[in-house]
Amino acid sequence: MNLASIIVAAVVAVIFVSIIVSAIVKKKQGKSLCSCGSSCAGCAMKGACHGGKD
Numbered sequence: 001m002n003l004a005s006i007i008v009a010a011v012v013a014v015i016f017v018s019i020i021v022s023a024i025v026k027k028k029q030g031k032s033l034c035s036c037g038s039s040c041a042g043c044a045m046k047g048a049c050h051g052g053k054d
Contacts (some may be wrong), residue, residue: 001009
């Protein structure tokens with residue numbers, strides 16, 4: 001591997017880890033991890049996302 005490949009791999013790894021950490025923090029704060037916004041009524045994943053609360 002050359003230096004450019006190592007740098008690109010490191011950047012991808014940092015992005016991946018930051019996405020996972022962000023999801024964990026949101027989950028611990030009790031926030032929803034889905035991306036339906038504020039109109040969950042028409043969202044196909046409503047039941048999985050909010051446990052059927054909405």
